Amino acid sequence: MKKTLLPLGLFLLLAGGVSFTACKSKTKDTTTTVETPTTPTTTPVEVSGDEDLRRGVIDATKDFPGVNTTVNNGEITVMGTISRDDWMRLKPSLDALNPKKVNNQLTIK
Amino acid sequence: MTLQDKYKTLIDTAKNSGITNLQVREQNNVLYIDGQAPNGAVKDQLWNVYNSIDPDFRAGDVVLDVKVSAQAGTRARVTTESSNLNIRKGPGTDQPIVGKAGHNEMVTLISKSNSQWWLVRTQGGEEGYAYAQYLSPEA
Numbered sequence: 080m081k082k083t084l085l086p087l088g089l090f091l092l093l094a095g096g097v098s099f100t101a102c103k104s105k106t107k108d109t110t111t112t113v114e115t116p117t118t119p120t121t122t123p124v125e126v127s128g129d130e131d132l133r134r135g136v137i138d139a140t141k142d143f144p145g146v147n148t149t150v151n152n153g154e155i156t157v158m159g160t161i162s163r164d165d166w167m168r169l170k171p172s173l174d175a176l177n178p179k180k181v182n183n184q185l186t187i188k
Numbered sequence: 189m190t191l192q193d194k195y196k197t198l199i200d201t202a203k204n205s206g207i208t209n210l211q212v213r214e215q216n217n218v219l220y221i222d223g224q225a226p227n228g229a230v231k232d233q234l235w236n237v238y239n240s241i242d243p244d245f246r247a248g249d250v251v252l253d254v255k256v257s258a259q260a261g262t263r264a265r266v267t268t269e270s271s272n273l274n275i276r277k278g279p280g281t282d283q284p285i286v287g288k289a290g291h292n293e294m295v296t297l298i299s300k301s302n303s304q305w306w307l308v309r310t311q312g313g314e315e316g317y318a319y320a321q322y323l324s325p326e327a
């Protein structure tokens with residue numbers, strides 16, 4: 080029997096020296112993102128809830144019988160008829176209730 | 189033109205008239221001006237300036253909430269148009285009337301229930317709640 084297996088064995092030994100470079104780990108990106116400060120310069124306006132506004136509007140308009148009001152989503156809408164002097168008194172009372180806005184649909188005499 | 193430009197005179201007047209905790213904010217196309225006025229005259233002046241820029245407050249683009257600073261014990265004048273001011277048992281027009289203060293009468297501020305209602309004592313000694321809008325504190 081010829082010894083033909085010896086060269087084959089040597090070949091296999093040499094071929095086995097494969098280096099695994101594909102698994103080399105990547106360098107981690109260490110750059111950190113700087114957050115832009117978003118602190119507001121002023122606090123947002125606080126608007127009263129509709130129930131508080133309705134209660135306040137009843138008190139504010141008690142002495143102005145020609146005036147009707149609605150409150151919706153923070154907005155007070157004022158309708159009806161009023162004298163200019165009375166409107167000058169009523170508008171500050173309504174603004175003091177912290178509404179989103181006051182819509183003037185009044186007829187001013 | 190922004191609201192702050194439109195109402196520049198009003199804002200400048202507020203800044204130059206001793207308003208404390210003054211805040212001028214613009215939100216959803218409405219200008220909000222808040223603060224405490226040193227007296228009723230300053231508050232009246234601001235409202236007159238506001239009315240001169242937006243006659244009869246038609247535009248509805250300003251909420252001007254300037255309160256007159258008043259400590260407990262301060263005397264305040266009843267500034268109804270001509271009628272008596274109701275003094276009530278609690279802070280609300282649904283509360284029973286327990287007394288009246290005459291037009292131009294002086295009352296004593298006992299405490300503030302909230303920004304709308306103040307607990308007061310009349311010259312006749314009656315105590316109860318009065319609507320703050322009709323009271324002008326005097327220094």
